[in-house]
Amino acid sequence: MAQEKSGNHGLGRTATDVEIRAWNIDIAPTGEGLPPGRGTVQEGRQVFAQKCAKCHGQTGVEGPMDRLVGGHGTLKTDRPIKTLGSYWPYATTLYDYIRRAMPFTTPQSLTPDEVYSVVAWLLYQNKIIPEDAVMDATTLPAVQMPNRQGFVPDPRPDVPKR
Template identity: 65%
Template sequence: MRMRDLLIASLAAAFLPPPAHSESSVKLGIGRTATDAEIAGWNIDIDRNGTNLPPGKGTVGLGREVFDQQCAACHGPKGEGGVGDRLVGGHGTLATPKPIKTVGSYWPYATTLFDYIRRAMPYPSPQSLSNEEVYAVTAYVLHLNGLLPESAALDAKTLPSVRMPNRDNFVGDPRPDVK
């Protein structure tokens, strides 16, 4: 008998209209407005032009060290892939039946690489690298793809100037409401 009553109550609730008050008048008594400092802590996105890049500088050499310690277990010792995505190679494959989409073959902006590493890597500890380490790993991955020399260093001024091979061939979202 109890199960039947529960079923009837559930069905009735599913078909009842919502309460007559607006969302803005509902006070749940939970949460709070984020502070400016809290918002700034999450406002770390970098656009293709390098807007919002942080201070710091990283070299290919430091990037190799950090990559070996933090990235190679998933992406392979030279970025060839493994548990994680392949980061290197794929040049000239995008127009083939089996394209290999890597940082060096597919990504249109080096700043996107920095942004992704900074936000999401290393797994499972995203945002644990310093700005210098993120610049360094970015430099190393670009070096592995033949885009930077061994002696290169990246910072907020030099990173946006790295010219990616697929920059002019990347197709953006054609929807007019997407920027």
């Protein structure tokens, strides 16, 4: 009987590749983790209308839930509008989040092509990619988000003492 090599307590067992693949759904900014598949703005328009517009509005602006489109240039103003177009630093996060948590009532139900296409439509609505762009594991990580340089590390404590 082979003794488990690492660790001190001999608890747990080695995870199989199949087990890891089943749960390993995160997408890194490098694109690592993106599945095969592709999506277009046209397809995304239809998927969004069917599965997303009820909560986010026909154009991604109207709500009632989070506004997804617009707000560009508002972050310094008295009324900042944080959308994926104006605020999110990485396009890959869109794929990761929509795949893991959307649609809200049926999360993790979209196919890879549906996720790619909704991502394409949302990026197009935010004027980040052209209407004929195709999103896949190669093109999505290459998308430059407008607020990519907008984040800074935690500088606290930041409030001077009296």
